[in-house]
Amino acid sequence: MSSRRSHSRQSGVSRNITDDQITDLVAKLQQLIPEIRNRSSDKVSASKVLQETCNYIRSLHREVDDLSDRLSNLLATTDSDSAQAAIIRSLLIKAHPLFFTKLCFFKTSLKVVETTWVRSCFC
Amino acid sequence: MTQKGVTLNTNSHKIKFARSFIRTLLKMRKNAPSSSSIEEIRKRSQRIKIAAYSSMAHAVGSRRAWSRAILFKLRNRARHHGMMRRRSMKKRVIKNDPPGDQSKANKLRQLVPGGKAMDMCSLLEETAHYIRCLSTQVKVMQTIADHFSK
Numbered sequence: 001m002s003s004r005r006s007h008s009r010q011s012g013v014s015r016n017i018t019d020d021q022i023t024d025l026v027a028k029l030q031q032l033i034p035e036i037r038n039r040s041s042d043k044v045s046a047s048k049v050l051q052e053t054c055n056y057i058r059s060l061h062r063e064v065d066d067l068s069d070r071l072s073n074l075l076a077t078t079d080s081d082s083a084q085a086a087i088i089r090s091l092l093i094k095a096h097p098l099f100f101t102k103l104c105f106f107k108t109s110l111k112v113v114e115t116t117w118v119r120s121c122f123c
Numbered sequence: 124m125t126q127k128g129v130t131l132n133t134n135s136h137k138i139k140f141a142r143s144f145i146r147t148l149l150k151m152r153k154n155a156p157s158s159s160s161i162e163e164i165r166k167r168s169q170r171i172k173i174a175a176y177s178s179m180a181h182a183v184g185s186r187r188a189w190s191r192a193i194l195f196k197l198r199n200r201a202r203h204h205g206m207m208r209r210r211s212m213k214k215r216v217i218k219n220d221p222p223g224d225q226s227k228a229n230k231l232r233q234l235v236p237g238g239k240a241m242d243m244c245s246l247l248e249e250t251a252h253y254i255r256c257l258s259t260q261v262k263v264m265q266t267i268a269d270h271f272s273k
Contacts, residue, residue, distance in 0.1 A: 021244060022243060022247065025248060028247075028251055029250060032251055032254050032255065033254070047227055050230075050231055053231060054227065054230045054234055057231075057253070057254065060254070060261055061234075061257075064176075064257075064261060064264065065168075067265060068168045068169075068171040068172040068175060068264070069164075069168045070268050071168070071171050071264065071267065071268055071271070072164050072165075072167040072168035072171055073164060074271045074272055075148065075151065075152050075171075075271075076159035076163075076164055077159070
């Protein structure tokens, strides 16, 4: 920990932190936070940006907690066959042309199913 | 880093995170007994939460200070897991700062992993990247939960 702290102190000294840099970074942060982005395109004070950032991060943490609760409940209720069936069903619904050539549905290893599903959903 | 570079990076993070998180979930489901007591569900949800943050930190790698901080914390937690049990389950002591004195920057430092050891400039940069990755994580988890509940 102490080595990291000294490293960051060194980088801070060598970097010449200017006020402009900080205002730029605060403006960049402002764009990421949905409340401020939707409300006003004008300048918002730095302290408000920091406050909204903290609130936003806390709300994201809360969402992760809720989603992990939900996933845990879902894991308890679904059995293995229906989970795999759900994955295959979602592949069919996506109707990606690659699937029909690549997959033999019941013989495919789960890894291939997982990879192609992931790539289709999130690309 | 150009805008295009940024969006490309988040996409690859998204895929890496999704793959590793789903793998962990499936492993968890394979190992889990079919009993669903409330305490087991709660314990599992805690494990899922840790798995989510760990997968995200692994997807980002050691490129960012916040992901390094998460990985460091996880490795230490794994190492001390046996020792913690022996130590009468002492909760981590929260420093009693008087509530009015905490500046907003300090609050931000507490929220971003590894934020306590950063100067203001890097703290803001890390916060921006952290927020982007956190929202990606939430979106992916949402999609997975929706697929499982259909």
